[in-house]
Amino acid sequence: MRIAAIDQGTTSTRVLVVDEHGGADIARAIRHHTYHPHPGWVEQSAEELLSNMSACVETAGNVDAMGIDNQGESCLAWDAKTGEALSPVIAWQDNRTEVELNRLRADGAQSLTLERAGLPIDPYFSASKLAWLLKHNRKVRNARKRGTLRLGTTDAYFLDRLTGHFATDTTTASRTSLMNLQTGQWDDALCKLFDVPVECLPEIRSTVGDFGQIGNVPVTASVVDQQAALYGHGCRKSGDAKITFGTGAFALTLTGEHIVRVPDQGLVPTVAWRIGDKITYALEGGVYDASAAVEWGGRLGLFEDLAEISAFESPAAIASGLVFVPALSGLACPHWDRTAGAMWIGMRASTSRQDMCQAMLEGVAMCAAQVMHAMSRHVDMASHISVDGGLARNTYFAHFLADVLGTSVRTQRFHELTSFGCAALAALGYGVQLQERRNPSIIFKPRQPTETIAAWHNTFSQAIQRSRGWR
Template sequence: MTRIVSIDQGTTSTRALAVEQDGSIAIAKAIRHEQHYPQAGWVEHDPEELLANVATCLEAAGQADAVGLSNQGESCLAWDAVSGKPLSPIIVWQDNRTSDAIEALQAADKAPLVLERAGLPLDPYFSASKFRWLIDHVPAVALALAEGRLRLGTTDAFFLQRLTGEAATDTATASRTSLMNLKTGTWDVELCALFGVPMACLPPIRPSVGSFGASSAGPITASIVDQQAALYGHGCRRPGDLKITFGTGAFCLAVTAGVPDAPSLAGGLLPTVAWRIGEETAYALDGGVYDVGSSLEWALKAGVARDIGDFSAFERPPAVERGLVFVPAFSGLACPYWDRSAAPVLIGLTPASDLADMRQALLEGIALLTCGILGAMNQEVPIGTTISIDGGVSRSAYFCQFLADSSGRGIAVSNLDEITAFGAAQLAALGIGRQIASPQDARGQIYQPRDVPREAWLSRFRSAVGRTSGWR
């Protein structure tokens, strides 16, 4: 019987899953890690802490025929290419310390070049400007570059070097850096020159399924971005298949037929590599909301909610229908706005408003931002009448029903809490010529849309979004 172990190294935790060939699943270990905020707008992780958590999870999961690894995507760092020692903290995807550098590139009219080659807008979200910031601001990184021993990469490449002795990244992860040519799947000379990133410091790009070296638990046969792993885990294979994962942020991906044409995409959508298996590369459209789980964490810390159960149900009509709107732009606005100057807005409070109203409006704000992405997606690739979602906030019945009502689509909630790790396991199994079936009960409750004034809701919300811009 084939046994697969997968590691989901995410923004807030590291998790290990043990999956048998028949699809039976066991969570072997889950460990949360610290979030560091040294300055406003900066978000960092300790690379050694994350690596130790990955190693602990692998040990807890035990031996496997194959191991899969999913990573945070755009989060990146610098390390010594010889010793593997980190030379910097991990700069997390939420971090916006490179906003000034991005604005300078915008002013120099470099956005069209990046969009044409990488398929991405100029934004601090992506790794390229973070790499250059490390060279310019961390002396140990500059010294390693001068001595020819610098490695710059996303977290997957760092983990792989320390786990197997060999740094590498995959096509899907590389497509999130702004340094890979989307059409060729290789590091782009012009993009590296534009961002000031030495190409020799980047790890090799490999297919998402293949040989990534031997770990203590077994051979690593798949490595991929967490959201692409979740897309695979949801069973999305055909054009128009779409999933949304509600974690720290909301991540919506839809499979496309071929390479999307980035300059012509509507609504600020991003083309991305879904995965590369052998010589076949699958592509997807990507749209996201920066603050979902992070917004709920804020509400808990601020005393707006006592615990996560406070977001489960509400007795009053929708807050937006009552004129109360919360735009959760704590890290700015992503697709379709791409506005880091935006700040959170809570508008429409009355003397009768209470904390329950704020919680309700916060959940609705997340759903309504998501509706903007779905609308843009549907213009590019027709999406189905029912879409699959997973993640923490999907456990709120109110949120799921409101999302169905405001989007006009059925919302199918996955019964697999660890769908990202499950997708990574499925891909790892492919690496040894095996397949893992999805559990029969993977799709749980489906929330059907009701007859509601959704256009009025969306219009009111867009009006509130217009008031967030330019504050920072």
């Protein structure tokens, strides 16, 4: 038996092929372009993504079933009859709708989104992006008049074009701000609030189930990439947690059958997965810029190779008062402040590029620690946190993260946990259980005294306050 998982992420599309013994190999990975036509706008080509998806499907070869994971909040409009993409993909980092959303917040609308969707009003989520397309894109408006408009997240577009099924899954729908978190269905009041026609949205299906066929291969799972990673990490019990350090950093902690609502802490309840009629929930918190911030530092010329910033001879940069706030796209949980600006603070004439790189890594870890500390006040957390993604392979970063979290951090030697989780869910849909991978891990334990870490968190919080409201 062979199962393929298509991981359509923020920067690339890749296909993992696994077998019933847990063997897993990336068969192909294709990077795609991201465009920034205006400040705050982040777009991708729908046709380029679809072409890369098709190439990965072809490379997978003879498989028994397939799963697809997606970017989550990224969305677009397309025509039901022709399949033509009527807009670019508006990516999850895009914040073009911030001004309009400020008006909704001022009108008190956030109480409705928190009650129904469990989400704050923020351009991160799909609803305001879809509304923007209806308001500003002539092709979209014309398609609506013709009755051929389809709106949705990228998974619905891929499934519609590749399988003929206009559908999304519960995890992805939960990221739109249009789905009722308790019922798992589109919410009329939320659709009316954002002025998104519910008749143009895809059917919501269980994460594991029938999503049609690509050729003769059944698509048996569709899921958000971060939820796929949660499953791939082996998280199954309430309190199990993972952080994926990709373009952004995304932390998820399982809460089981319970929806944990703590909007004052900036945490977001979400769907981990829906298998059959059972919805499993999670608590989510994110950092907009993780690897994206580090790659930006590389483009500035602070380093040439990631190996240069995996170890430092000097003590932590924050210990000497040098702090980096990775708010290139603003601050997500627990602040939800798009007006925050990225910054280094505390530089001296003696500050070197190495010092700035060290602070850059520490800033991402400190933001992730703020998220996890907020979660730990509301969920009985497991004894360790499992991490993956590019930054998780950086030794200095992993050690520092364990210090500021105050708990053990487990990194995996097999890094394709998002794809593996997607494949495992697809295997369930095919009626088999994938064998758990024997994945050797490295455990990083806290080394610093609690008083030192408390002082670092206080210093970082002061820097955060200085970054807020800057834009």
